[in-house]
Amino acid sequence: MHSSPDADEGELAMAGFATVHRHRTELSALDAVARFDPPFRLAFVRPTPTTAVIEVVGGVDLTTAPRLADFLDDHLTPAISAVVIDLSAVTFLGSAGLAVLVQQLCRAKVAGRRLRLVTGTRGVDRALRVTGLDREFTRHDNLGAALTAAAEDTAT
Numbered sequence: 001m002h003s004s005p006d007a008d009e010g011e012l013a014m015a016g017f018a019t020v021h022r023h024r025t026e027l028s029a030l031d032a033v034a035r036f037d038p039p040f041r042l043a044f045v046r047p048t049p050t051t052a053v054i055e056v057v058g059g060v061d062l063t064t065a066p067r068l069a070d071f072l073d074d075h076l077t078p079a080i081s082a083v084v085i086d087l088s089a090v091t092f093l094g095s096a097g098l099a100v101l102v103q104q105l106c107r108a109k110v111a112g113r114r115l116r117l118v119t120g121t122r123g124v125d126r127a128l129r130v131t132g133l134d135r136e137f138t139r140h141d142n143l144g145a146a147l148t149a150a151a152e153d154t155a156t
Contacts, residue, residue, distance in 0.1 A: 038091065040064045044075045047147060050154045051082045057089040060097030069100045076107075082150035083108060086118040086143055093127040105136060114138070114153045116146045 040058035047053060052075060060068055076083060085101070087093065101117070108115040116138045119125050128134040140146040 038089065040067070042068065042071045044071070046080075048151070048154065050080060051084070051147070051150050052076060052080045053084045053086060053143070053147070055086045055089070059092035059094075060087075060090055060100070061092060061094040062096045065094070065096035065100050068097065069103065072100070072104055076104075076113075078111065081113045082116070082153050083113055084116045084118060084143070084146045084150055086146075087124045088118050088120045088143070090121060090124050093124045098127060098131060098133060101137070102133065114150065116140060116150060118143050118146050 038058045040060075041055075042057075043055040045053040045055070054072060054075065056068060058064065072085075083104070085104070090097075105115050117128075117140070119128065119139050120141045125134070125139075128137065128139070138149070140149065
């Protein structure tokens with residue numbers, strides 16, 4: 001803010017207070033998000049010999065997407081014919097995360113395996129919808145529905 005010779009000290013002090021208060025409020029909002037955003041975590045479960053469930057927790061962004069890609073590469077063996085990626089605890093799905101999912105979908109098609117996503121969170125559903133990827137993936141609202149469908153896939 002530029003001070004003019006006509007501005008009194010009270011106006012300048014109020015403007016400074018508003019700026020400091022606004023910045024403190026923005027920082028408080030960021031701190032609140034950081035407190036409620038769970039740390040990035042991956043888990044692998046194999047409910048049947050031919051089915052794999054990958055649970056993803058936290059945000060999938062430029063820094064965490066490579067970890068997800070490596071994790072999937074390490075755990076998806078040729079014996080697995082059905083893959084469920086559970087994104088129900090994902091708090092953010094960025095373009096790098098979407099790229100990993102597309103890469104896995106392509107690999108699944110080449111390997112003859114079915115890939116299913118558990119979404120259910122607004123952020124994940126929105127990221128898939130605005131990119132048009134919601135039409136490419138088989139999605140389920142919950143893990144139970146995805147596992148039932150996966151069991152039907154492996155039975156045929």
